[in-house]
Amino acid sequence: MAEAHQAVAFQFTISPEGIDLHLSYQALNQIYLSGLRSWKKRISRIKNRIIKGVYPASPSSWLFVVIAILATMYMQSDPSMGLIAKIRDHLPLSLSLSAQGQTVLSALLFSTLLWLSLILALRFCLKLLLSYHRWMFELHGRMSTKTKVWATLVRLLSSRKPLLYSYQTSLPHLPVPPIKDTLERYLESVKPLQDMAGFQRMMRLAAEFEKSLGNRLQRYLKLKALWATNYVSDWWEEYVYLRSRSPIMVNSNYYGMDFLYVTPTASQAARAGNTITALFLYRRKVNREELNPSRIPGTVIPLCAAQCERMFNTTRTPGEETDVLQHWQDSEFVAVYHRGRYFRLWVYRAGRLLSPREIQYQIQRILDDPSSPSPGEDKLGALTAGNRSDS
Numbered sequence: 001m002a003e004a005h006q007a008v009a010f011q012f013t014i015s016p017e018g019i020d021l022h023l024s025y026q027a028l029n030q031i032y033l034s035g036l037r038s039w040k041k042r043i044s045r046i047k048n049r050i051i052k053g054v055y056p057a058s059p060s061s062w063l064f065v066v067i068a069i070l071a072t073m074y075m076q077s078d079p080s081m082g083l084i085a086k087i088r089d090h091l092p093l094s095l096s097l098s099a100q101g102q103t104v105l106s107a108l109l110f111s112t113l114l115w116l117s118l119i120l121a122l123r124f125c126l127k128l129l130l131s132y133h134r135w136m137f138e139l140h141g142r143m144s145t146k147t148k149v150w151a152t153l154v155r156l157l158s159s160r161k162p163l164l165y166s167y168q169t170s171l172p173h174l175p176v177p178p179i180k181d182t183l184e185r186y187l188e189s190v191k192p193l194q195d196m197a198g199f200q201r202m203m204r205l206a207a208e209f210e211k212s213l214g215n216r217l218q219r220y221l222k223l224k225a226l227w228a229t230n231y232v233s234d235w236w237e238e239y240v241y242l243r244s245r246s247p248i249m250v251n252s253n254y255y256g257m258d259f260l261y262v263t264p265t266a267s268q269a270a271r272a273g274n275t276i277t278a279l280f281l282y283r284r285k286v287n288r289e290e291l292n293p294s295r296i297p298g299t300v301i302p303l304c305a306a307q308c309e310r311m312f313n314t315t316r317t318p319g320e321e322t323d324v325l326q327h328w329q330d331s332e333f334v335a336v337y338h339r340g341r342y343f344r345l346w347v348y349r350a351g352r353l354l355s356p357r358e359i360q361y362q363i364q365r366i367l368d369d370p371s372s373p374s375p376g377e378d379k380l381g382a383l384t385a386g387n388r389s390d391s
Contacts, residue, residue, distance in 0.1 A: 037351045041287070041330070048163055048289050055166040056126055056157050057119045065118070066111040073107060084110045123170050126157045130301065131172040154300045163289040165309075167302040174230045179218045183210055230304075242323040245388045248316070253384070269367060273360035276334060276345075280353055283312045287330075318388050338366050340378025 072079045088106040135147050183206045225231040258275045285291050294303040313328040332348040343366050347354050
């Protein structure tokens with residue numbers, strides 16, 4: 001019972017003599033540390049949102065713009081061409097500020113709007129530069145002057161060290177190919193599979209589709225492409241990935257290994273401890289966005305980093321017709337499978353990631369555990385080998 005009492009922060013009993021209250025300071029301390037860690041992570045995420053939200057500029061550039069505007073006004077010049085005066089005239093009457101205070105406040109508002117406009121302009125220019133594709137057709141070892149100028153401009157606009165997701169809002173949208181090109185590629189792909197009569201029939205059906213339903217669907221695609229960075233990603237995720245009823249064991253699952261050709265130790269528990277620690281250290285960098293964005297090798301073109309967000313803390317829950325992706329902001333344990341048994345292994349203590357040696361000790365206890373699996377527990381893994389609906 002002592003262990004159960006320590007698991008709660010407080011308990012009280014009512015007796016004829018009054019209320020007897022007992023506090024567990026250890027549990028309260030754990031609650032305090034958990035809340036502190038949660039707020040630290042929340043503040044870090046807010047900070048990263050601000051930094052990547054103003055990229056390719058920096059938050060400190062706002063202060064530079066404000067100082068420049070105020071210095072220009074101090075020199076008896078109006079850089080806003082009358083906009084600061086108009087902002088001052090439309091300030092709420094409830095502000096009990098002096099005339100000088102209202103002017104400074106108006107200058108701050110104008111500087112902020114100018115700063116945001118500059119950020120949008122820089123982001124638009126970066127998106128236009130990243131839409132350039134002529135570099136793919138350059139001869140190896142030879143680069144045209146136009147491509148050199150393009151690469152220089154991209155480096156200048158992205159000279160600040162970016163976070164992992166800094167380029168997400170600057171990446172160009174996936175263009176919708178013309179329906180005529182799509183039908184031509186389709187006919188080219190089915191031509192080897194059809195005889196002459198069948199191919200003639202496919203050509204007629206393609207022409208009818210282009211004149212009727214095809215053009216209407218094309219307009220819908222273009223409308224979606226206006227607000228979606230990738231008009232096909234959500235459909236691909238649902239209809240190709242989540243709605244697939246084939247077994248995921250050999251079709252979708254992935255795995256990781258520590259060393260392939262090097263054996264630093266023969267201890268299975270030690271290798272597992274090192275691997276788990278390395279994975280959590282990598283997850284920490286992903287959460288803090290400390291990783292450099294991936295780029296096409298040999299170029300300055302950044303790649304989309306959206307897939308990194310669900311690399312950890314994400315599971316695919318099976319359903320009858322479609323599966324559901326579930327993602328958690330944080331997780332402090334890993335699931336360990338050994339001899340038909342599942343264990344929940346906690347890898348954090350008071351906000352500190354356990355060392356490889358400490359995790360090795362926990363893994364070794366699992367390996368030495370002689371207990372038997374619960375009824376049916378050893379057969380749960382077989383469900384991923386069957387059809388999703390049947391399982």
